[in-house]
Amino acid sequence: GDSVTQMEGPVTLSEEAFLTINCTYTATGYPSLFWYVQYPGEGLQLLLKATKADDKGSNKGFEATYRKETTSFHLEKGSVQVSDSAVYFCALSDRSYGQNFVFGPGTRLSVLP
Amino acid sequence: DAMVIQNPRYQVTQFGKPVTLSCSQTLNHNVMYWYQQKSSQAPKLLFHYYDKDFNNEADTPDNFQSRRPNTSFCFLDIRSPGLGDAAMYLCATSGIQGGVADTQYFGPGTRLTVL
Numbered sequence: 361g362d363s364v365t366q367m368e369g370p371v372t373l374s375e376e377a378f379l380t381i382n383c384t385y386t387a388t389g390y391p392s393l394f395w396y397v398q399y400p401g402e403g404l405q406l407l408l409k410a411t412k413a414d415d416k417g418s419n420k421g422f423e424a425t426y427r428k429e430t431t432s433f434h435l436e437k438g439s440v441q442v443s444d445s446a447v448y449f450c451a452l453s454d455r456s457y458g459q460n461f462v463f464g465p466g467t468r469l470s471v472l473p
Numbered sequence: 474d475a476m477v478i479q480n481p482r483y484q485v486t487q488f489g490k491p492v493t494l495s496c497s498q499t500l501n502h503n504v505m506y507w508y509q510q511k512s513s514q515a516p517k518l519l520f521h522y523y524d525k526d527f528n529n530e531a532d533t534p535d536n537f538q539s540r541r542p543n544t545s546f547c548f549l550d551i552r553s554p555g556l557g558d559a560a561m562y563l564c565a566t567s568g569i570q571g572g573v574a575d576t577q578y579f580g581p582g583t584r585l586t587v588l
Contacts, residue, residue, distance in 0.1 A: 394576065398513070403479075403563050403579040447513045453574065461577055463515035 362387045362454050364464035369447075372470045379437040381467045383424075383450035386431065391452040393417075393426055393433040398447045398466075407435075407448070440471045476500070477580035479564050485586045486554050494549040494583045496564030504574050505547040507539060508563040510582070516563055522547060523574075551585075559587045 367382040385391065392411045396404040408417030413428035422437045433450060450464040478497045486492040496505065504523050508516035520529045522541045536558070538550040551558055561584050565577040 392576075396579075401582075401584070403477075403582045404516070404565075406576060406578065409576060449515060453577075460518060460521070460574075465515050466513060468513065 362391070362452060362462045364450050364452055364462050366448075366450050366464035366467050369466070370468040370470055372472065373440055375442055375471055375473050376439045377471075379435070379440045379444075379469070381435040381448055381450075381469070383433045383435065383464060384431050385433065385450075385452050385462075387452055387454045389454045391454045393424075394451045394453070394461075395422070395424055395433070395435050396449045396451060396463075398449065400446075404449065440469070442471045442473050445469055445471045477564055477566055477578055479562075479580035479583050481583060482581060483584050483586070485588065486551075487588050488556065489553045492551050492554055492585070494551075494562050494564075494585070496547045496549070496580055497545050498564075498566045498578075499545070500566055500568070500578060501544060502566035502568045502578075503544075504567045504569070505541060506565040506567075506577065507537075507547070507549050508565065510561045510563055519549070554585070554587045556587050559585055561585075 363386045365384050394409045395407040397407045398404050408419045410417040410426035416425045424433050424435045447466045447468050449466045451461050480495050506521040507519045510516045519533045540548045561582045563582045564580040567574040567577045
């Protein structure tokens with residue numbers, strides 16, 4: 361079945377450092393790919409998405425490129441802030457499977473001032 | 474603003490005492506989902522509605538039920554909460570594009586405590 365793998369956390373960075381959170385997926389169809397962010401005590405917020413190969417999603421300084429050849433969707437940000445501290449979930453929606461998402465396990469990011 | 478609303482944000486119940494969580498949406502989306510999330514793990518899908526069609530996940534306990542009286546509202550009923558049911562419960566909605574569900578939009582969640 362479909363699956364999403366993310367790098368193990370927690371990730372701890374200093375403010376203004378470069379961020380990469382790796383995400384790879386396995387899918388039998390042609391999935392859409394998503395990054396969600398969850399701040400403490402809150403629900404999940406859509407951060408960015410990409411619906412086909414080579415698409416780049418971007419939002420709030422974060423970006424990720426849909427790489428079909430490496431089945432990856434790594435999240436990057438050039439300069440993180442303390443306010444970026446949260447849990448980040450990579451997810452896919454496989455159109456051939458219908459309506460359900462598959463989430464990765466989540467990566468906790470802590471940014472220190 | 475169009476949004477997904479969950480009430481209450483925090484719910485405390487006693488072991489075995491039924492509880493109902495509610496979700497409403499102003500997005501007019503066809504699909505509504507209920508997830509259970511523990512300790513910032515990945516959300517676990519309990520069930521979803523595609524319009525009035527109910528779809529239960531195979532491993533969702535019978536203790537969890539759901540109702541969707543109209544497009545805007547969906548309820549999660551826990552008939553006899555156990556200590557293991559303490560968790561964050563997330564409601565999400567999605568529209569339909571090209572015959573399949575599109576991006577999911579989440580509510581803020583209800584934190585359930587079982588005493």
